[in-house]
Amino acid sequence: MDGSTDKQRLQLILIKPTHYDDDGYPITWLRSHIPSNTLAALYGLGDDCRRRQVLGPGVEIVIRPFDETNTRVRPDVIVRDLGRGGDRALVCLVGVQSNQFPRAVDLARQFIKAGLPVAMGGFHAAGCLSMLPVVPPEIQQAMDMGVSIFAGEAEEGRLDVVLQDAWNGRLKPLYNYMEDLPGIEGAPTPSLPPSALARNEGRKSSFDLGRGCPFQCSFCTIINVQGRKSRFRNADDLEAIIRENYRQGITSFFITDDNMARNRHWEEFFDRLIELKENEGIQASLIIQVDTQCHRIPNFIAKAQWAGVYRVFIGLENINPDNLLAAKKRQNKITEYRRMLQAWHTAGVSTWAGYILGFPGDTRESVLRDMEIIKKELPLDILELFILTPLPGSEDHQTLWKQGVWMDADLNKYDLHHRVVHHPRMSDEEFDRTYRDAWKAYYTPAHIETVARRHGAIAGRNPAEPAQFMTMFKIMFEAEGVHPLEGGIVRMKYRRDRRYGMKIEPWGLFHLRLAAETWRKLKIYGRLAWQGWRIGQKVKHDPRRLEYSDLALEPVAEEELDKLALFAETAGGEAAVVKKRGEDLARARAAVAHNQRLAAAE
Template identity: 40%
Template sequence: MTVHDPEFYRLEVFLVRPTKYDDDGYLLRHARGVLPSNTLACLHTLTEDVRRRCVLGKVELRVHLCDESVQALPARRILWAARRRRTRTVLCLVGVQTSQFPRAAELARRFRARGVTVLIGGFHVSGTLAMLPETPRDLRALIEAGVTLVNGEIDATWGGVLRDAAAGTLAPLYDFTGDKPDLSVAPVPRLEPHLMRRFVYRHFGTLDAGRGCPFACSFCTIINVQGRAMRCRDAATVADAILTNYRLTGTCHYFFTDDNFARNPNWRAIFEALIGLRERRGIPLRFLMQVDLLSHRIPDFIALAARAGCFQVFLGMESLNPASLADGGKHQNRVANYADLIEAWHGAGILTHVGYIIGFPHDTPASVRDDLRRLRDDVGPDLASFFMLSPLPGSADHLRLTTAGVAMDADWNRYDTFHPVIDHPQMSRATWLALYEEAWRDFYASANLERRLARAPRAQHVTLLQLYLWYRTATEVERFHPMMTGFFRLKPRTDRRPGCRVEGRARHLRRRGGETWAMLRGYARVLAELQHLWVATRGEHTAVEFSRHAFEPCTGAAVVGDPSEADTQAGAMHDRSEPHRDDAVAPEPSAAAEQVAAALDPPGKVHELATRLRLWAAFLRAMFIAAEPQLNGPGPTTRRGVQESPRAPSYVDFGDAAAGEYVALADTAVLGTRHSTTNASATAARQA
């Protein structure tokens, strides 16, 4: 049957990003995710481009998306589509990382047994085939089962693969490693609004402005799949994609997934294009990116990044031990420059987030603890993500250990950087794991978070608090690495790892009931601690900087047409509120007076409870809504119901406004950690 066979007219493509299993064999899935998959967005955009260009001729192409980290796999729908007459169905398991490979392989075998065409791609397949001299046994078994493996980047060849799928002539293996795509002409990933509703912040997207990295870290897989030569998209193309996403979905927050944005040859042109979107079009663009530790030495890089909307930068610091850096091939890192690096980014009002690896061969428990103390107290990043050194397939470390015959765990599900998978020369696996968990507890202890929040730029205060909420709940409540964790864990009863017994309904319900109650208590505990931190670190200057007038919407013209007019109007709003603020700050009553008042006025307890509830509402409002752009109203819709550009986007720092409401309430609430702001200090702050 050919593509143009009149008996065949439809190709159903299911793009699925598989999740991983937890230690009990349950799927790692959450009610709401945090980081959407850029690979899923890329493949969706490429498939839509194939349909737009009619690469398959008269064949109707339909595409469906599923991110298993936040969605249930539509298994029945896939099987139903495979049984339809005159229809071919393809299940594409995309962006498969090493820890996700067991789940992907299980799905591939399950659906191949039902006659569904299956493809698998991602860094595990590509890295393994790129580095090892022979195809491993588990990949050969999948090929023998009729599964197609895709090695390399597929941007320039996806249309040909779909043409083969439509014709029923898929090859067992596609190797595109020698033909790196030209990103300057490749379609830019577009967001799918239906999928984004599964994430905490619907207006947060991903975009890769470039690929590759010139450095040669031994633990890295990216350089052996995407290469060390930098390839990048055109600045105008990036800006156009961001503008289109904003008009259609309101998306204005991005994670640039480039492994090293600082080495993108077009970084200056891209930043200038983003500055134009912010300053001339009034788009409230904000983004985070990954850069190397020499980026602060690039002239104008930090200054232009701040103007372009960068609010957070991820730095691959990896270690404070020079011997460990040499072990990992991080010759570009200079420990003596770490503090200056952090200060340079902080000086531009940008949050710093460092990646830190525990378990290099020269690491000992004592040296790691000392280095972590220096990281916390001397270097002082705002956030840190800790990883256990893992020889991921596709890295030079994995090739070296495989060649040397070193024993490594056979279960790929454990290769998630928070399980020890090899023996360490200086410590036992149990000690290594305990040290890793200690690093999370120590850095994200309330005392350190209070120091970080106190020094954070005012404009980033809410953002940093949101990140702490994510990281604290991930490590303390969900018990997973934050970068693999969302909010509110789900555990499907029947979809469990092969070999694990499926529980009965009653037993599963009882166990999940206890786990859910413990999870909710954990969330409440973390929220309460962060609420106290907010009052302790934000209260004094927020109480005098914001009033309820901050919630009044400013005109869209002031923001879109001339940002300076918006600043003038905001200043006028603060001026109007000044006469009312002196009355709002009153001397704090003594504890004895409060007890007497409560005894003589029982209804006062009701008022206190109501105030506490309003406090929590304002706090949660800022935590989960502060990052969303505030629009004056929906834009016009097309006949297909697609929303076009929003009317007069009026973006205000909603986090600051919510913080103002929160602290205004905190001034009247009876809190154990109430801040003490006197009339004199408030007046002095206003005058300053």
């Protein structure tokens, strides 16, 4: 008998869960915008386990990845398929963030009921176990249900251990690796099969080149989950990732490093990408994340552009220095914002910035004032508004937990799009209204045209592109009621997938409501898409578009900085200018003294 027919099989089911909308239905799209890096990393690690035969030569590992943002996950169908083939399985719920935890548990409940072993990892479990002195009740309840919790990262053979334990029927309740974060240089290549990548809008993939962050932002979970000591891949790792995806026709990537500018190998990475482009015609299109000081690094922006970066995410966070200090975001200097954004704009790279509302010093008036300052004085394209949220795993959450301050018990709301605490200066209703109005204030037709004109003033740029993206953000917020970063193409909603404990609606009522909801959305889609298209075409075909300029694009002399509202009207803005002038004077004096010492030595 042929030995291959005697092989046993373990199906490794990798599921990146989504989370529920306000009505309790999973947020799933026909095509999703942002690919899952965790899913790609775990698939690569699983494939490495398969090649190394970690379960022995008589056991074949088959990996099945599911990204629930673009794929309906049917536990009943998965279980039925397993029964037909007689395979054993391990279900891994991967990359589970706090807002995805309820959905992950609901999926786990169904698999466990069918007798399958389930493991769960991600930022929620890792963050809670790293920052709290006790196991939170929702994690304990999941373990009591039979879910094995994995806290930490799965490189350096840790996935091997989980697979072997699952195969031998001795899966542990908890795998806690938070005190021993692995190196990632030379680690297996993150990848996904073509069938999974095809469900990402634009056929994008993602990977990381570094983990960890040296900063101390109190609202951040990364420093407590991935550590404050940075770990890196190398240029050979990058080339392997690019080539592996290139063979599948994937050339567009989201590099998920929290701050590419602080990756000490950034220049080696960009140089390798440039070499691949010039020598072999392998050209990658990249989205990266950077900090607000990246423009001060010599050649960083120029090389990023040449390496294929076309979009950057920037943690702007706020334009009020007092708010930044309160969150320990000391590395952000509002005196550098304009210069940094102007440098990216001149390079023709689209800028997308995260901006947080809900700091203790915020008021409705200050928030709406700041929206107008940003629109007028910063050459920024997409502004991503978030609510300041005490995410489990952050210092903010730890502090409020210790103080016994009320935080919403529904983890599904911890998506940075729902308020989960009370604001000290605004009522709940006023804060919620301010958050909605801030979105509306930034994404007006007039400002969409302004951003389009700023890009239209650059030769070779298509001003219809930023108009399209800004319109898409506006549509997601107004029509779909989700944060635009959770958006996608064509929302999919299934009656029986509703959140555990919520009533399953009758067939007729569900579809009647769905039809009415779809008709309402289509009207919004049509109106806003037509509006955005007209703005883009208007600017694109303006014969004088290259002559356009405005305050955000113009350089401002150092001695005139305090004339800008960015510094004159924000909380702490004037002090920031004074501090910068003092620092500049100190540097100038130091340079003069250095030159004098050199002259004396000669």
